[in-house]
Amino acid sequence: MTPKKEAQKGIDAKEVALQEQKTKVTSPKEKSPKEKRKQKRYEAIIDAAEKVIFSKGLEDASMDMVAKEAQLGKGTLYLYFKSKNELYRAILYRAFLSLRKKFKVALQAIDASTAPEKNGLEGLKTILEAYLEFYHEHQDYFNAILYFQNDLFDLDTLAANEKIYLEEGIAAIELVIEQIEKGKKDGSVRDDLDAGVAAYTFWGQTMGVLQLVQKKMTIVAHYHQLTAEQLIRQHFEVIVSFLAK
Amino acid sequence: MTPKKEAQKGIDAKEVALQEQKTKVTSPKEKSPKEKRKQKRYEAIIDAAEKVIFSKGLEDASMDMVAKEAQLGKGTLYLYFKSKNELYRAILYRAFLSLRKKFKVALQAIDASTAPEKNGLEGLKTILEAYLEFYHEHQDYFNAILYFQNDLFDLDTLAANEKIYLEEGIAAIELVIEQIEKGKKDGSVRDDLDAGVAAYTFWGQTMGVLQLVQKKMTIVAHYHQLTAEQLIRQHFEVIVSFLAK
Amino acid sequence: MTPKKEAQKGIDAKEVALQEQKTKVTSPKEKSPKEKRKQKRYEAIIDAAEKVIFSKGLEDASMDMVAKEAQLGKGTLYLYFKSKNELYRAILYRAFLSLRKKFKVALQAIDASTAPEKNGLEGLKTILEAYLEFYHEHQDYFNAILYFQNDLFDLDTLAANEKIYLEEGIAAIELVIEQIEKGKKDGSVRDDLDAGVAAYTFWGQTMGVLQLVQKKMTIVAHYHQLTAEQLIRQHFEVIVSFLAK
Amino acid sequence: MTPKKEAQKGIDAKEVALQEQKTKVTSPKEKSPKEKRKQKRYEAIIDAAEKVIFSKGLEDASMDMVAKEAQLGKGTLYLYFKSKNELYRAILYRAFLSLRKKFKVALQAIDASTAPEKNGLEGLKTILEAYLEFYHEHQDYFNAILYFQNDLFDLDTLAANEKIYLEEGIAAIELVIEQIEKGKKDGSVRDDLDAGVAAYTFWGQTMGVLQLVQKKMTIVAHYHQLTAEQLIRQHFEVIVSFLAK
């Protein structure tokens, strides 16, 4: 794509949108109909972009196509998103948001349960399983994250408001870190681990295995008659056995 | 890139070249000077392509640039490679070849050594270390493999002669499988493992961790003050501790 | 730009404004606060437009930027100006107004002075010098006039109310004509001249020399080591020596 | 237009073309049919560009239109010209070339004649008349030069091969300088003049008057009932009377 610089424009809508996101929980403030409409369009554009980009791929999806899909003028897209890239980042944001939500819900489920063991190790298994579920349920979002994972980018060049997308991902990883630390305390997890190091390592490993599964499974199956299930199970086992004291 | 269809043409040269590769060791057959020249051009083009693509990126490297770098006419490129994509696959082939060679050399080094333990586990550690060295020494090739890893493609659509690239990668993984099996036999590795499953899982995990390290380390460092070294070490530990009986 | 047609709209404000201009001196009529506000907005928009257009250039200045600079809605701009072009013409009007004022002030200065020679030739020198001062003090306005000078447009298509801009320029030239005629009478200027012809000729010549000085002086300096000062002085000499009896 | 940087490409054709220009006189070297064809296309593209740009204006002429006019693919244009701007400069080159040729031919005509006075002043009058003829015969080229005159550009940014266009214009002015110097020597022209200063001043004045005549004559005629002929004659008189001793 090679964007280089993206003008300072069209962020009000997003800001409204992101603020919505936050306020959704804390203060169900009344939105003016105007803001409501803006917010709706904002989401609708992302919806359209997802549809197009997920089916054609980021490079092969054109803004024209997104506009057509959204039934909006092309210029309108740029009213809401500075660039194609920013539009993509909005998708990425959703992807990370969705992943973290998945984690949260799963973790809350244990807490709410009467399961005898609510320790850190259990939390980690839960997250891992949630990840797998996410992978299966939201292949497209997973792909977006994967694409992001493969994208080399500079923190410094990233404008402050663009970090939001990134930080959503960080927040997801921090849930892993928390559980590792919890496990270290409650004794369910080896206490010689650096929680951060371990979390990122697992993250990387998991992404890698799922990437292999998603993109190259036919090849693996062809040459060695293996199944995705086997690799995933194995991966699960590797991690859990390493964590357990 | 948007290639869509690649004509059926210009594969003679490659076939000669690949055949060279194989015959080089087994049968020092006489090559006609014509074939020799062809082979040389073939390699020279890949050299040029590597130089250009590695410095500018696959998308931003044009066939013009490759032709100029190779000091050949643009049309000539298409005499040797059906498409830009195939040219890229030739690079990929070299990457896998280089990786496998790295593995081989490392394994042979143990064999040749007087080390007391030449068991499978040791072999696996050696391969892992060789992988890391490869990653450090040949970031470009590693990137190529990474790019390939993220590329979804269909085995069925792949022409027979294109599988060669792929199989070089498979061959590298098979070295891992071998060592696992060797370890299972010599007792240095858990014997409840399916060697293939484990090998691919490790492969995926390793790619994932290195991808994280290569593409997102600045972010990880920024948010959690970790180093690449830490993640790699952790990864190493995870795998070795899992393999060991 | 490619405007093609400009709707018949939003001219009331300007008419009020222009009327203000005229009536300002002659009849201090009471303005309703509404009209006053309108007038203020009108000027503020031109102020903003000047700031933006002079710094970015006419083509690269967008109505958005002007609106932002003026802290008004974009639509509001169109309430006061039919089109971007008309907005530009308002700047042009100011430019000509400013030039004519410069002339007037300079001429009044002689009249007021006790200089022995208040003849036409002296008046013409004064105007010429005022022109040079204007060029130096108001490069932006000068540029606007230059831009206008290069713009081919049809008198017939020009709406009546748009001629006002034009006529301000004519009025400036008429000051030159007046001085030539005065000079012819008082004997300081050759009497074989057609004042109009001479005035326009001088006007054209002066614009041309200043245009050369402004746009191409680096080149002239590079190839022939001349200075702007030299050209201007020479031009001055050419004209004055021609006028003088 | 705002081009900023133009890649290093597609100059071979022009170089061939320009070389042709030079060699045309000195060595009627045989051109290979390939070069011939290239040269022909090169000229044909400029022909097409002139047709389109002169009728629509530089800004409103699109490369598509030029390509269509030339009956070539759009990409082909870029094989011969790095950018729309360079294509325009090629037109400009022709314009200056044409102007200088006009001067030369006119000067040679005097030399060849049996006119008693072949002095510098006569040469200058001849050039001036040639200029007027050029203006009448090649309004389009004159316009191109005018447009160029109004274009602020940096000598430093200009690549070496782009200066060629510029230098053709300089060469035209140098013919004026030569005649002034000749006139100073032969006594037909005031000897207190700096030839360079005078030449550029006249140049600027002439451009200015002709610009006024070309772009604003309807206005001048409307408000002051003057004719182009009058202004041009007056301008001629101003200059000649100044030059004459």
Add this chain to the structure above:
DNA sequence: TATGAATGAGGATTCATTCAT
């Protein structure tokens, strides 16, 4: 009166690939 969301035509440039020579 004031607004600013929506529009969509418009345009320069790139590049993989072909094919006549």
Add this chain to the structure above:
DNA sequence: GATGAATGAATCCTCATTCAT
């Protein structure tokens, strides 16, 4: 075999202007 001239589809983004509120 080698060439490189020719192609034209493809794409992101801008911006003057309108109009519903």
